[in-house]
Amino acid sequence: MQDPFKIVIQDFEFYYGSVMALRDLNLSIRPHQIFAVLGPARSGKTTLLKSLNRLTDLLHGTNHKGQIFIDGREIYGEEVSLPELRRRVGMVFDLPTALPLSIYENVAYGPRLKGMREKSRLDEIVATSLQAAVLWDEVKDRLPSSALRLSGGQQQRLCIARMLALEPEIIMLDEPCSGLDPISTASIEKSLMTLKEKYTILLVPHNIQQASRVADRVGFFLGGEMIEEGSADQIFTRPQNKKTEDYISGRFG
Amino acid sequence: MRISRHFTQEMARTLIWIASFSTLAVMFWILYQVLREGLPLLHLSFFLKPPREMGRAGGIASTIIGTLALTIVAIVIATPLGVGTAIFLREYTREGRISRVIRFGTDCLAGVPSIIFGLFGFVFFVIFLGMGWSILSGGLTLTAMILPTIICTAEEAIKSIPYTYREVSYGLGGTRWQTIRRVVLPNAFPGILTGVLLGVGRCVGETAAVILTAGSSFLMPDSLFSPIRTMAVHFYILAREGISMEMAYATGAALIILILIINTVANLLLFRYVQKG
Numbered sequence: 001m002q003d004p005f006k007i008v009i010q011d012f013e014f015y016y017g018s019v020m021a022l023r024d025l026n027l028s029i030r031p032h033q034i035f036a037v038l039g040p041a042r043s044g045k046t047t048l049l050k051s052l053n054r055l056t057d058l059l060h061g062t063n064h065k066g067q068i069f070i071d072g073r074e075i076y077g078e079e080v081s082l083p084e085l086r087r088r089v090g091m092v093f094d095l096p097t098a099l100p101l102s103i104y105e106n107v108a109y110g111p112r113l114k115g116m117r118e119k120s121r122l123d124e125i126v127a128t129s130l131q132a133a134v135l136w137d138e139v140k141d142r143l144p145s146s147a148l149r150l151s152g153g154q155q156q157r158l159c160i161a162r163m164l165a166l167e168p169e170i171i172m173l174d175e176p177c178s179g180l181d182p183i184s185t186a187s188i189e190k191s192l193m194t195l196k197e198k199y200t201i202l203l204v205p206h207n208i209q210q211a212s213r214v215a216d217r218v219g220f221f222l223g224g225e226m227i228e229e230g231s232a233d234q235i236f237t238r239p240q241n242k243k244t245e246d247y248i249s250g251r252f253g
Numbered sequence: 254m255r256i257s258r259h260f261t262q263e264m265a266r267t268l269i270w271i272a273s274f275s276t277l278a279v280m281f282w283i284l285y286q287v288l289r290e291g292l293p294l295l296h297l298s299f300f301l302k303p304p305r306e307m308g309r310a311g312g313i314a315s316t317i318i319g320t321l322a323l324t325i326v327a328i329v330i331a332t333p334l335g336v337g338t339a340i341f342l343r344e345y346t347r348e349g350r351i352s353r354v355i356r357f358g359t360d361c362l363a364g365v366p367s368i369i370f371g372l373f374g375f376v377f378f379v380i381f382l383g384m385g386w387s388i389l390s391g392g393l394t395l396t397a398m399i400l401p402t403i404i405c406t407a408e409e410a411i412k413s414i415p416y417t418y419r420e421v422s423y424g425l426g427g428t429r430w431q432t433i434r435r436v437v438l439p440n441a442f443p444g445i446l447t448g449v450l451l452g453v454g455r456c457v458g459e460t461a462a463v464i465l466t467a468g469s470s471f472l473m474p475d476s477l478f479s480p481i482r483t484m485a486v487h488f489y490i491l492a493r494e495g496i497s498m499e500m501a502y503a504t505g506a507a508l509i510i511l512i513l514i515i516n517t518v519a520n521l522l523l524f525r526y527v528q529k530g
Contacts, residue, residue: 055423055424058419060347082423083427084426086423086424086425086426087425087426090425093417093421093424095417097418097421100418109435110426113422113427159421162425163425
């Protein structure tokens, strides 16, 4: 029987030096759902995302306890290839981070690292990725021009396209709409709804309304601890924990 | 009495103007002096003919070749070494004992006067390794001399690349080397080029270390083991030994033109590079 969960996190803790950023986390995430990681600033949301593709490894003096499994395989295991893991678990950061390359080369960056050289295949991936990120129509005539000339919203969608070009299984979006106008936000949210048919999505929403619009399940984080986890419906209408209720109703955060 | 804010503002502005204009004035005065004396003697044949009668007559062809050969050897060796060290310091080690030792070493090298490099090169390359006075001995000596400059500027250039670029590259499945090759080096290129140019400037202008390691023969070199005379050394000998002030000035003018050409070409390269990106 197939494991119903894509990601299983067991007794996970994460430290930056002596500062604990995630505490005693147990969480399982099903495939083809949008899981919203909700919580105020400094509650461990970004740390959770970066632990899942081990981008936290880039920092010195970090430490973790516990285990994270993706498809039943421990990602902190000895034999895990980091480039391979990061291709399977794509990430988009909270600020648009276009590389100083052309639009085309930004999207082709991941496939090229994997060793793909064939021009027609790359063209195809670039086109489908940009279409999936709802950016194609705006940039199809100027793929060779610099990505830094795009607007913030376009750059953010470029980052999503760049991640999709990896053909990942899990996609993680860390406040992908912070600093975006309502129209770009709507188009990103629209594309999320189609993307979840193919991927498992972790989203740090940039506000509670966004979480309620797109999420299937929600985890509420506070001070590195997951206070409550449940279906979006339940969390937003009948939160079990007083802190969750306070946060949802806007009493803090 | 209190000095008004307006007055101090004016004072500061005036002083800053004086500072920048005196710098420019000194530079132009030197250029003017050398070019006024030297330019009238510059004919095509001066560039194409080797020196005769100790440099009293003829041209400077062999010294141009000598200068270029020596500089190319030094740059070709020092650039990969220096950039490699900078990459190691920035991307492969954390701040720790090894990086401190390397930095201490380069800082020391940077503070050593060139004549000491010359002496080292003479003892080590010329005598001990038996390379004699040659382009190779001189080039290797100059390599050691310009390494600190190249390491330091390359490291600064690498340091200035935003951390997010690296995070993105690793996040897209990049290995360390892929990240260095595709993100770090291309973005550090303009800064690295600046360091290389500073190195070129020092090689072209160096005399003491060159005389001790590459000799002062103005015969046309035919291999890396031939001794040579650079333009700067030629200038020095012509002036110092009173052979011909006219020819010295002409050589000086040619040297200035060479440096201008190198800098212009490098800037064009840089401009095209930035345009492309």
